[in-house]
Amino acid sequence: MTARPPAPAGTRVPDTALAGGVGGVAGGLRTLTAIALDALADGAAERGGPLPAGGPQAVAERTRALCTPMLPRRGTGAADALYDTVRAAAQGAADPADPHCVAHLHCPPLALAAAADLAASALNPSMDSWDQAPAAAVIEEEVSAALARLVYPAAPRPDALITSGGTESNLVALLLARERARAAGTGPVRVLCGRAAHHSVQRAAWLLGLPAPAAVECRDGRMLPAALDRALAGLGGAPALVVATAGTTDEGAVDPLPELARVAASHGAELHVDAAYGGPLLFSDRLAPMLAGIEQAVSVTFDLHKFGWQPVAAGVLALADAGRATALSLRADYLNADDDTEAGLPDLLGRSLRTSRRPDVLKIAATLRGLGRDGLGRLVEHCVDTARELGRTIDADAHLRRRPGEIGISTVLFRPAAADRLAERQGEAAGDALVAEVRRRLLADGLAVLGRARAADPDAGGRRRLWLKATLLHPRTTAGELAGLLKLVTELARDRPVTTPA
């Protein structure tokens, strides 16, 4: 292990220097930030590729060598601990800024967003009362208004809450529906979602003590309006929330929103759209029509740490009407006493399920204003276009087979032709095992981070098979870089012996 390069003379910083205050930057934050940047650069160079080579055990050993003991009796000093921890994190990162890291809805953050996020850490505003976040509260209000208007351009009084991500947004959406039904005295709300909906819908119902969501039949990963119609008819008029998805995790499929909205309305049911993935298509004039009908939802989940290029967390829950959020209202004398509110101190407490809350809006604000709607739209378009280009490249490659049908947003499913041949000779399990094994070998060798998804194969009578998944969220990837990724897959599928798990 190499040690931290010696700090330049005159830069000795006390271990307990504070980040804030008038003297915070000069008194330590600038020097320590420079050390963190050095560690990021050194760690990334040591890693080299999209993820560390050697697999979980090797990564654990290297990380422990740099970072433990974790809580010694006597500390190592700020500079060394900082350099070692950040270097270990960078050395052992799966880095979505590498074009071969395309497994998940896990985006490479913009340098702009990461730099702005430093202000959240240094100033530490907490979004639960005005006297902890005077300016940050205004910035959040402006960001919320802009995003609410993006989703609901014609609503008289839209709003948007900032959340920790799609899971929390879906939770709050279900909670608000639960409370609405409770207030109306119409019995517990029933939740319905497509079989391809994100697991957080099921989990939210469980958390909230609601009946398990009814799973509505899908075709090609998209909810069938006729199936929804039947499911709603079977509820006998109970209050219902239909959760549609705009961009499924496995396939990037967008549910037929206008049809689902019409069916829901015909039964007096409400519609929520989980657009954690697809929501930012709205930034692009060319792509926004893919989400036609979304404005008919009472609430929309919308993440900016997928498309949006923010570090986690940057979740949003847009509401067609601000009044829907009143169920979150809360009075806590130390944070929003009545006489303080009457005297003009803004009440921030009813905007989240959390109490102390990091101002994730600072980075979002810098990004929205710096890139503008067109700038963000161009980045979304790049990803969507690149996915289509990747699809064409796969279609032209005899060693690979793309899952037939449309590409969902920017998600491409494919598998080695060798897996198909193996399935034919030794059965489906053997073909699927090759797909899984190729993915794991790429991970273990530090060569690529590809995802996996089980989805119907129209070329095999609609059987559900395992596919490799490339989720393109990199706003600058080139076709050449992706061709290199495909070559790795082809070579591995040809060379590796398959070990079927027991």
Next chain:
Amino acid sequence: MTARPPAPAGTRVPDTALAGGVGGVAGGLRTLTAIALDALADGAAERGGPLPAGGPQAVAERTRALCTPMLPRRGTGAADALYDTVRAAAQGAADPADPHCVAHLHCPPLALAAAADLAASALNPSMDSWDQAPAAAVIEEEVSAALARLVYPAAPRPDALITSGGTESNLVALLLARERARAAGTGPVRVLCGRAAHHSVQRAAWLLGLPAPAAVECRDGRMLPAALDRALAGLGGAPALVVATAGTTDEGAVDPLPELARVAASHGAELHVDAAYGGPLLFSDRLAPMLAGIEQAVSVTFDLHKFGWQPVAAGVLALADAGRATALSLRADYLNADDDTEAGLPDLLGRSLRTSRRPDVLKIAATLRGLGRDGLGRLVEHCVDTARELGRTIDADAHLRRRPGEIGISTVLFRPAAADRLAERQGEAAGDALVAEVRRRLLADGLAVLGRARAADPDAGGRRRLWLKATLLHPRTTAGELAGLLKLVTELARDRPVTTPA
């Protein structure tokens, strides 16, 4: 408004530069971070004091002038948007690094922690699968183990989950109790907590669909064991979770944990301790005895963004036994397929209610290792000692009166003697209104951020009165700085006409 200083020559960065990758630091992150640091320093200098002067309206106008329109069609460019947003946030911050900002459990972060947090933003590991966070997952495992061992030194298999704060920790604690009762088939769990417990206990029960918590009588802000005994006896053997508090929000009071543990055990009830505030007393050998008995709890809420000097979020839920967390287990094929887990890929999904999750452990790790247990213990001791010193100063000041009795952890309640005189002449409401008005004037003038708390006054027959609250979390404040704060209060209480709200 002054504009951003021109960037040094040769530092032009593309607006869409990415933070990560081998070239991320040199390709833009270093330059943009320098701009953010300049903006932090410029904004703090423009603010000067603990918070911006002028009150909510003035702050909103200045902030909007710098940051809006928030989502223009065409962006302003990365550098300008970054500088303006961060400068606005700093200019309009309530900065806990200023010794006169002592309202809330809102700490000034260490420069070390803020610098380490930049790595979380730049690398963007997401803690829901190994292939998004290979090294960060190992660091989280080590941090969890160290903190679990701190709380439960003798338990055979303790664990700790990383959360977004005390609110989420309490939510998960109640959820795990709910699921345990459900699995045992013993009917819904009943929650009991002191009247002074944090509002998040009530909110968690509401969210989870549990009966509202029973409020147990307190004296001096501490739960009475005899009252708990009666309350538990009244449940007729229903499964129960007692939520004790180690450091109440209003008074810093620590419930009598050993007695409460004994009473709970005698009824077969479980104990959870909300030590969001007090937990880090365990870092100090001298102060740890204040939490004697905490190891008898099945779970402990423990925040490091209060004592711990981390930027929000840095929440922890320590568990006496790792098995208790199995109710959070979750299978999602794209994140932790069975064959991947069997092949050795670690399964991270069952460690949080969130899915995508920022690695808040990186900053915690750098801090634990850099300062060590003794270093952190000394900072906690400084705050506790300073609170006692502040108490003595108030006791010696004829213009102020401290709430009689022991100081809770590092929270000092006091009010101007003028408020007592006013209460005597014009009634309690007038005295309380003066206290509230002094706090709001200090806020509006940008002079100090003091908290408020309603608590019994033994000198007034136990009547509940409004107090000013100083929560000392600043690890370097001096007695002289705090004397200056008291002088501000005295002067305002003397000079300001009181306006009682309608």
